[in-house]
Amino acid sequence: MPASLHKVSDSAIRRLSIYLRVLGGLEREGKETVSSQVLADRAGTTAAQVRKDLSLFGSFGKRGLGYLVTTLRDELRGILGVSRTWRVALVGIGRMGAALLEYPHFRARGFEFVAVYDSDPEKVGSRRGMLTVEDARVLEESLRETGVEIVVLTVPAGAAQEVADAAVRAGVRGIMNFAPVALKVPPGVRVNAVRLTVELEVLSFSLGSVADRD
Amino acid sequence: MPASLHKVSDSAIRRLSIYLRVLGGLEREGKETVSSQVLADRAGTTAAQVRKDLSLFGSFGKRGLGYLVTTLRDELRGILGVSRTWRVALVGIGRMGAALLEYPHFRARGFEFVAVYDSDPEKVGSRRGMLTVEDARVLEESLRETGVEIVVLTVPAGAAQEVADAAVRAGVRGIMNFAPVALKVPPGVRVNAVRLTVELEVLSFSLGSVADRD
DNA sequence: CCTTTCTTGTGAAGCTTTTCACAAGGCGCC
DNA sequence: GGCGCCTTGTGAAAAGCTTCACAAGAAAGG
Numbered sequence: 001m002p003a004s005l006h007k008v009s010d011s012a013i014r015r016l017s018i019y020l021r022v023l024g025g026l027e028r029e030g031k032e033t034v035s036s037q038v039l040a041d042r043a044g045t046t047a048a049q050v051r052k053d054l055s056l057f058g059s060f061g062k063r064g065l066g067y068l069v070t071t072l073r074d075e076l077r078g079i080l081g082v083s084r085t086w087r088v089a090l091v092g093i094g095r096m097g098a099a100l101l102e103y104p105h106f107r108a109r110g111f112e113f114v115a116v117y118d119s120d121p122e123k124v125g126s127r128r129g130m131l132t133v134e135d136a137r138v139l140e141e142s143l144r145e146t147g148v149e150i151v152v153l154t155v156p157a158g159a160a161q162e163v164a165d166a167a168v169r170a171g172v173r174g175i176m177n178f179a180p181v182a183l184k185v186p187p188g189v190r191v192n193a194v195r196l197t198v199e200l201e202v203l204s205f206s207l208g209s210v211a212d213r214d
Numbered sequence: 215m216p217a218s219l220h221k222v223s224d225s226a227i228r229r230l231s232i233y234l235r236v237l238g239g240l241e242r243e244g245k246e247t248v249s250s251q252v253l254a255d256r257a258g259t260t261a262a263q264v265r266k267d268l269s270l271f272g273s274f275g276k277r278g279l280g281y282l283v284t285t286l287r288d289e290l291r292g293i294l295g296v297s298r299t300w301r302v303a304l305v306g307i308g309r310m311g312a313a314l315l316e317y318p319h320f321r322a323r324g325f326e327f328v329a330v331y332d333s334d335p336e337k338v339g340s341r342r343g344m345l346t347v348e349d350a351r352v353l354e355e356s357l358r359e360t361g362v363e364i365v366v367l368t369v370p371a372g373a374a375q376e377v378a379d380a381a382v383r384a385g386v387r388g389i390m391n392f393a394p395v396a397l398k399v400p401p402g403v404r405v406n407a408v409r410l411t412v413e414l415e416v417l418s419f420s421l422g423s424v425a426d427r428d
Numbered sequence: 429c430c431t432t433t434c435t436t437g438t439g440a441a442g443c444t445t446t447t448c449a450c451a452a453g454g455c456g457c458c
Numbered sequence: 459g460g461c462g463c464c465t466t467g468t469g470a471a472a473a474g475c476t477t478c479a480c481a482a483g484a485a486a487g488g
Contacts, residue, residue, distance in 0.1 A: 202224065276483085
């Protein structure tokens with residue numbers, strides 16, 4: 001059942017992305033085939049889960065043998081939509097923004113920063129690698145002109161919604177949001193929130209609300 | 215049913231952390247009470263979900279009135295284990311590490327960096343804010359001495375497992391891992407992975423594997 | 429004091445995701 | 459060519475999570 005219109009869960013997609021990363025490693029190691037078991041071990045899940053996830057999109061394996069590393073990798077890239085390049089803009093160039101701009105894994109996976117914005121006059125006009133920081137006031141028009149498809153938001157919480165609105169008006173349909181606030185966007189626009197503090201608090205909880213004061 | 219030993223799902227804990235953030239905002243706005251509906255709107259979930267999540271740990275509301283903002287906030291801080299300060303170490307001070315070190319929301323929530331490590335001799339000995347970068351070779355002993363409880367890992371994928379092993383030997387039970395690799399740790403140690411590329415690929419998938427080449 | 433209005437807490441239902449288990453298929457060796 | 463071994467693909471069962479719907483409780487106003 002090669003389902004392409006079946007609703008596929010977010011967690012399944014996350015795992016596919018992880019499999020893709022693992023396959024890259026296997027390829028570099030010169031492995032030609034891989035079993036669901038090995039893939040699962042490296043991805044941190046189970047063999048059954050791997051097979052189920054892949055079966056959502058087709059039958060990519062060979063019984064008795066496993067999956068062909070390169071073939072499966074290409075299939076996953078197609079499924080995830082990363083066999084092409086995405087045009088990404090960064091809004092808000094503080095320390096976090098600067099780190100993301102240089103983050104090597106983004107470009108390696110086909111996500112290319114094509115514009116940077118900030119509202120601080122001190123920063124506007126300065127260069128960051130190959131890009132010049134533009135004024136956030138021209139965000140909407142500039143995003144449209146540049147053909148940006150995805151926006152990475154690293155602005156303070158108070159400014160996030162406003163920027164998101166402008167991005168949506170400019171036709172952006174994907175937002176990766178680092179600001180600690182829930183963005184409201186119209187249907188058809190997808191927001192993916194990265195909540196660093198939440199991740200730490202999940203750890204804190206796990207380490208035991210045993211809560212010995214210090 | 216105030217369950218403290220019931221197994222509570224990860225997603226529930228994530229939401230509690232978000233509620234905590236929202237409550238902080240409400241408090242700053244001077245609101246004294248809040249209904250599950252309003253809390254849900256601001257957190258990006260549903261009223262029923264809010265009530266269910268809270269009911270996992272007790273009955274904090276007043277029927278007909280809602281929740282007392284300050285009281286609920288204190289309760290959540292207790293549940294999540296953030297009514298105390300956690301001693302955190304950063305390993306790997308590249309751009310991402312530097313950004314996290316200065317990330318204002320961590321300290322504001324009780325996560326305090328008390329040590330920084332790197333293996334690059336150029337960086338060892340240099341200062342970052344109040345801290346001096348230490349040599350990663352002394353990681354294990356130094357973590358133990360400093361009483362570090364949580365490690366934030368921003369090293370290259372190839373070095374991550376090794377560092378994690380040392381941290382575990384030093385008694386660390388919580389790891390926030392930014393390296394694109396699945397860490398193996400013994401039971402009792404919790405790893406929380408932050409996978410930035412995965413987040414972008416989820417976006418890419420959502421924006422339609424419709425895949426118009428560019 | 430009684431009624432109205434509001435909102436929680438929660439069993440139960442509904443839905444989604446994961447795990448299980450095994451038939452079917454392919455490869456290689458004898 | 460046949461046999462044994464290995465691994466996939468997948469229904470079905472199990473587990474887990476979210477939504478629903480409503481009784482019960484609390485406040486406020488008459």
